[in-house]
Structure formats: C-alpha cells, structure tokens
Amino acid sequence: MAAKPESYENIVQTASKLFFHQGYHATGLNQILTESGSPKGSLYYYFPRGKEELALECIRRGNELVKQKLKKALAGNDDPVLAIQEFIRETAVDADRNGFSGFMPFGFWAAAETSCISESLRHACVNTFTDWQHIYTERLQAAGWMEEKARSFAVLIISMLEGALILAVTQQSSAPIYNVVDYIPQLIK
Amino acid sequence: MAAKPESYENIVQTASKLFFHQGYHATGLNQILTESGSPKGSLYYYFPRGKEELALECIRRGNELVKQKLKKALAGNDDPVLAIQEFIRETAVDADRNGFSGFMPFGFWAAAETSCISESLRHACVNTFTDWQHIYTERLQAAGWMEEKARSFAVLIISMLEGALILAVTQQSSAPIYNVVDYIPQLIK
Numbered sequence: 001m002a003a004k005p006e007s008y009e010n011i012v013q014t015a016s017k018l019f020f021h022q023g024y025h026a027t028g029l030n031q032i033l034t035e036s037g038s039p040k041g042s043l044y045y046y047f048p049r050g051k052e053e054l055a056l057e058c059i060r061r062g063n064e065l066v067k068q069k070l071k072k073a074l075a076g077n078d079d080p081v082l083a084i085q086e087f088i089r090e091t092a093v094d095a096d097r098n099g100f101s102g103f104m105p106f107g108f109w110a111a112a113e114t115s116c117i118s119e120s121l122r123h124a125c126v127n128t129f130t131d132w133q134h135i136y137t138e139r140l141q142a143a144g145w146m147e148e149k150a151r152s153f154a155v156l157i158i159s160m161l162e163g164a165l166i167l168a169v170t171q172q173s174s175a176p177i178y179n180v181v182d183y184i185p186q187l188i189k
Numbered sequence: 190m191a192a193k194p195e196s197y198e199n200i201v202q203t204a205s206k207l208f209f210h211q212g213y214h215a216t217g218l219n220q221i222l223t224e225s226g227s228p229k230g231s232l233y234y235y236f237p238r239g240k241e242e243l244a245l246e247c248i249r250r251g252n253e254l255v256k257q258k259l260k261k262a263l264a265g266n267d268d269p270v271l272a273i274q275e276f277i278r279e280t281a282v283d284a285d286r287n288g289f290s291g292f293m294p295f296g297f298w299a300a301a302e303t304s305c306i307s308e309s310l311r312h313a314c315v316n317t318f319t320d321w322q323h324i325y326t327e328r329l330q331a332a333g334w335m336e337e338k339a340r341s342f343a344v345l346i347i348s349m350l351e352g353a354l355i356l357a358v359t360q361q362s363s364a365p366i367y368n369v370v371d372y373i374p375q376l377i378k
Contacts, residue, residue, distance in 0.1 A: 025214035026306065117215065125359045155356070155368050156349070163352025167344070170314045179344050187375055 008046050010036045016058040024055060024121075056124050063128040067135060074139040081188050084136070085181050088161060092177035095165070100172040132158055156187070197235050199225045205247040213244060213310075245313050252317040259321060263328040270377055273325070274370050277350060281366035284354070289361040321347055345376070 004012075014036035018027040029051055033040055047053040073087035074080060136154035141147055160180045167176035193201075203225035207216040218240055222229055236242040262276035263269060325343035330336055349369045356365035 022306070023212075023214060025212060117211070122359060122361075129356060129359060152368055152371065155365055156372050159352035159356055159365055159369060160345070160349050161352065162355050163348035163350065166351050166355075167318060167348055170311060170318060172311075176344055176348055179341055180348060182341065183345050183376065187372060189375065 007038060007042050011038050011043055011046060011054070012057055012061065014038075015054050016061060019055060019058050020062070024117075052118055052121065055121060059121070059124045059128060063131060066128075067131055070132060070135050074135065080139045080143045080145075081184060083139070084157060085184050088157075088177060088181050088184075091161065091165070092168075092174040092181070095168055095177060096174050100169055129158060153187070157184075196227060196231050200227050200232055200235060200243070201246055201250065203227075204243050205250060208244060208247050209251070213306075241307055241310060244310060248310070248313045248317060252320060255317075256320055256324060259324050263324065269328045269332045269334075270373060272328070273346060274373050277346075277366060277370050277373075280350065280354070281357075281363040281370070284357055284366060285363050289358055318347060342376070346373075 011032065015027070015032045018032060018035065029043065032038075032054070033043060043054070044050065047057070069090070070087060073090060074083045077083035077086060133151065133154045136157055137147070137150045140150035140153060145153075160183075161177070164176040164180045168174055200221065204216070204221045207221060207224065218232065221227075221243070222232060232243070233239065236246070258279070259276060262279060263272045266272035266275060322340065322343045325346055326336070326339045329339035329342060334342075349372075350366070353365040353369045357363055
C-alpha cells in the first residue's frame with residue numbers, strides 16, 4: 001500500500017486526537033482544520049463525505065492500534081489468562097500516564113455516541129468489537145478452551161474493561177481497571 | 190418539597206429524553222425549546238447557567254430513577270446475588286423493549302462524554318456511581334459480606350453492566366447483558 005501524503009496523515013491524526021479527547025459531536029470540522037493547519041479544500045479532497053467519513057478512518061486506525069497492542073500482550077505469556085491480566089494492567093498504566101483528562105475509551109466516543117446517529121459508524125464499531133472478540137477467543141482456543149466458553153469469556157472481558165474505563169475516566173482513577181484484573185482469576189475457576 | 194410548575198417539568202423531561210437519546214453534545218438548547226414547546230425565557234428563568242445546569246438536573250433525576258429501580262430489585266430476593274442477577278435481567282428486558290435505537294446507558298452520555306468537558310458534570314456523575322456502589326455494598330453487607338469484598342464486587346458489577354450496555358447499544362442486541370448475568374455465580378465462588 002502506497003504511503004499516504006503528509007497532509008492526509010496530518011488531518012487524520014489531528015481528527016483522531018480530537019475525537020478521542022472530546023467525543024464525536026463536540027469536535028467540529030473547523031477545529032480539525034485549524035489544529036491540523038490544513039486548508040478546507042484538502043479535507044474535502046480526501047474525505048468528500050466530510051466528518052462521518054473522516055471518523056470512519058479514525059475508528060479503523062483506533063481499532064488497528066488496539067489490535068496490535070492486544071495481540072502483542074496475548075502472545076507475551078503462555079497462560080492466556082495471565083496475558084489478559086497483563087493487557088488490562090497495561091491499559092491502567094496508560095490511563096494513569098494520560099492523566100485521564102482528555103482520555104476517552106474507544107467504546108465510549110465511538111461505539112455508543114455514534115451508534116445512535118449513523119448506521120455506517122455503528123457498523124464500524126461493531127466490526128471493531130468483533131475483531132477484539134476474535135483475538136481473545138482465538139488465543140483462548142489455542143490454549144485448549146472450548147469455542148463457546150472462549151467466546152463468552154471474550155465478551156465479558158470487553159464488557160468489564162469498557163465499563164471500568166468509563167468509571168476510570170469519570171473518577172479520574174485507575175482503581176476500577178485494577179479491580180477487573182483482581183477478579184479475573186475467579187472467572188476461570 | 191413543593192411541586193415544580195408544569196413548564197419546569199416539561200423542560201426537564203424533554204431535555205432528559207434528548208440527552209439520553211442523543212448524548213450531551215448532540216443536543217442543543219434550541220431543540221429542547223422546540224420539542225418542549227417552551228419559550229426561551231422560561232429555560233433561562235429556571236436554569237440561568239443554561240445547558241450545563243439543566244444537564245445537572247437531568248443527571249440527578251436519572252440517578253434517582255436508577256436508585257429506585259435498583260433498591261426495589263435488591264429488596265426482591267433474600268439472596269443478594271440472585272437479586273443483582275434479576276436487576277441486570279430487567280435492564281436487558283428494558284433495552285430490548287426500547288429497541289436500542291435511541292437507548293443510551295447512563296455511564297455513557299453522562300459520565301464519559303461530559304467528564305472530559307466540565308468538572309461540575311463530572312462530579313455529578315462520580316456521585317451517581319458512588320450512590321449505586323453504596324446500594325450494592327450495603328445490600329451485600331446486610332447479607333453478611335465483609336465490607337471490602339462487598340465494595341469491590343459492587344464496582345465490578347457496575348463496570349460489567351456499563352460496558353455490556355455499550356456493547357448492547359452498539360450491536361443492538363441484549364446478548365452482552367445476559368452474558369454478564371450468566372457469569373455472576375462464578376464471581377462469588
């Protein structure tokens with residue numbers, strides 16, 4: 001795949017930062033143009049359908065980023081459950097490092113906020129959660145779990161983590177994320 | 190407490206509906222005025238600080254509604270864990286009944302979306318989650334649980350349910366909520 005021009009990267013990276021910091025609705029195209037220093041024409045050249053098309057690309061990028069981190073973490077330990085705990089611990093460390101202000105979980109800005117508005121954004125978010133679910137499920141199956149058990153455990157992990165991230169952002173504390181880590185051993189008994 | 194005038198109720202109920210259906214940022218004061226049929230003057234008469242003050246009242250109401258439902262459900266069974274399962278099942282039934290479109294979990298529109306923007310809205314959401322946590326914790330302690338164990342279990346239940354609601358809204362399916370119900374017995378072993 002040919003590298004995208006710098007002006008394209010500039011717009012997408014600025015938009016991703018703003019969407020993840022403020023949410024979809026709070027971010028206007030003018031702010032994206034101003035902060036990326038791009039002329040209006042370039043945004044509509046790359047994204048003729050405007051904000052929604054740009055958000056789809058940001059969701060795709062956000063998904064790729066999480067998938068990479070998740071795959072790396074899950075390959076980091078022979079025991080998949082210990083590896084999942086380590087991934088969630090890393091998420092807590094990231095949240096603390098970002099200081100919570102301006103830190104927004106994917107499931108929040110993308111999934112719920114946009115799902116009520118646009119079907120194409122909703123589908124992009126469904127695909128994202130499905131991708132994550134497959135990564136967890138395949139890793140657990142590779143360690144001998146039955147498919148159905150692996151799949152329901154994957155859905156639970158994603159639920160717990162997304163919910164804990166909402167509590168963490170609200171309370172500006174990583175304690176709810178570490179609380180999930182603590183409960184995981186009990187879930188596999 | 191004296192009853193609020195009809196015009197006040199009208200504004201608050203319309204605003205609550207719109208905030209919960211569309212999110213905070215997607216809802217403008219003009220839409221609230223139009224849909225409630227209120228003159229602009231009455232909104233600023235009751236809420237001189239505008240949208241933020243109105244949202245605080247909607248968060249307070251949303252919290253009261255959930256607290257009532259939660260207290261009723263937790264009093265409905267001698268076994269607090271079965272009662273919690275029943276509460277989550279009721280939430281799934283509500284989600285199905287509302288058809289998911291325009292259904293938005295509290296933690297979503299209020300907590301995460303507004304926490305990044307306003308400290309007073311963030312504090313209102315922290316208080317809401319703390320209230321729920323106390324209700325679960327007290328119920329479990331009344332059934333003989335140690336305080337610390339009851340508190341961490343309460344935080345986990347709230348995390349799982351808020352996260353499952355985000356998945357449910359995104360996928361337009363109550364399956365992630367029922368998945369939480371299924372895992373609860375394992376958590377107390």
